[in-house]
Amino acid sequence: MMRDAHTFELQDGRLTRPAFWSAPGEPWTSDAEETLVCCQVRQETHDVKSFFFMSRAGRTFAFEPGQFITLELEIDGETINRCYTISSPPTRPHTISITVKRVPGGKVSNWLHDNLRPGDSVRVLGPAGEFTCARHAARKYLFLSAGSGITPLMSMSRSHHELGEDRDIVFVHSARTPDDIIFARELDLIAANQQHFRTSFVCERVGQRTTWPGITGFLTLPLLRLIAPDFMEREIFTCGPAPYMKAVRDMLAEAGFDRAHYHEESFSFDALPAAEQAAALEGANVPAGEAQAEGATSYSVTFAKMRRDIECGGHEHVLDAAKRAGVRLPASCTQGMCGTCKVKLVSGQVDMRHNGGIRQREIDQGMVLLCCSKPLSDLVVDK
Incomplete structure (x- = not known):
């Protein structure tokens, strides 16, 4: 990791102008510029920080509110990919931010909190993702979030606010205590500025706020009906821990809500206990007969470092076959977007249909995403 404390302050001994004073730069892409530089770290709550990034070349960021980026980090000699939803809005194109909660035992979240500083360079992939209100225009929205799941919905809220779109939005956020509400003051500001933007906070307990005037407990259907009586008419976006979303x-x-108007997102892999991580990695126990049609072409896949050999059908993604065989591999989105399952293909050929989770230069170097790759021959994987 490279650190330069004066990247944005001094040039030839003189202060430089901030990038936003200049004409907009060309759009940033991870192919054109693999690394971004951290320009600010902001403490949001006692265990939540926002990390802001800029392009060293002055490129600007274009994305849809609610999308995510993938950080490629070197931690203890290991390359680890993690997806984080973008908390900043696309209306601030010179910077992009993620907001990360410190998770007990979370390898990446703790490393970010303890090590990432302004001036550090980080490899970034993306943006990607389909969880965005930009693709689901509606007169009225209901945003439901819990914990750090607030980040994509905050990006959406900031976007409407800064574009002057006073859309009818009810934002219901659940937190452990009032002191754990991320972006509380900014949400109050948006609500003060936008006539049709309403917030409601639901806290499990009051914590140190003995005078907390808000709601305590958990979000329930009767409570939701009180907060947003017309929720059945709204486009709903939800993000938070898996139990909350369930x-x-x-x-x-x-309530009989039409699921066609319901959208959810979660990248909470880092927060899962070890046992749940193993279950998530193993996936469902799908019988081999259901994974590929009888008589279909089958290929062998060798995981060189693990010394494991599995069979994979020609119409089956390698990651699915690995899960079925009990081979534990890191994975997150399973849609070719995040890059978590990226590996080096030592030999063989695959049909890979990705969604932006891998750079062209990495493909040229023989890298593949197992979640969206089907074998065209026997394979040897450097894993």
Whole structure:
């Protein structure tokens, strides 16, 4: 990791102008510029920080609010990919930010909190993702979030606010205590500025705020009906821990909500306990007969470092076959977007249909994403 404390302050001994004073630069892409530089670290709550990044070349960022980027980090000699939703809006094109909660035992979140400083360079891939209100125009929205799941919905809220779109939005955020509400003051400001933007905070307990006037407990269907009586008419976006999102889905199913107007996102892999991580990596126990049609072409896949050999059907993604065989591999989005399952293909050929989770130069170097690659021959993987 490279650190230059004066990257944005001094040039030939003189102060330089901030990038936003100049004409807009060309759009940033991870192919054109693999690394971004951290320009600010902001403490949001006692265990949440926002990390802001800029392009050294002055390029600007274009993305849809709610999308994510993937950080490629070197931690203890190991390359680790992690997806983080973007918390900044695309209306601030000279910087891009992620907001990260410190997770007990979380290898990446703790490393970011303890090590990433202004001036550090980080490899970044993206932006990518389909969880965005930009693709689902509606007169009225309901944003439901919990914990650090607030980040993509904050990007959406900031975008509407800064574009002067006073859209009818009800934002319901759940937190452990009032002191754990991320972006509380900014959400209050948006609500003060936008006539049709309303917030409601639901805290599990009051913590140190003995005078907390808000709601305590958990989000329930009767409570949701009180906060947003017309929620059945709204486009709903949800992000948060897996148990929270399951509770929301159950509530909406009980209410008879049309799932065509429901959208959710979660990249909480780093937050899972070890046992749950293993279960997530192994995936469902799908019988081999269901994974590929009888008599279909099958290929061998060798994981060189693991010394494991598995069979993979020609119409099956390698990651799915590995999960079925009990081979544990890092994975997150499973849609070719995040880059978490990127590996070096030592030999063989695959049909890879990715969604931006790998750079062209990496493909040229023999890298593949296992989640979206189907074998065209026997394979040897450097894993």
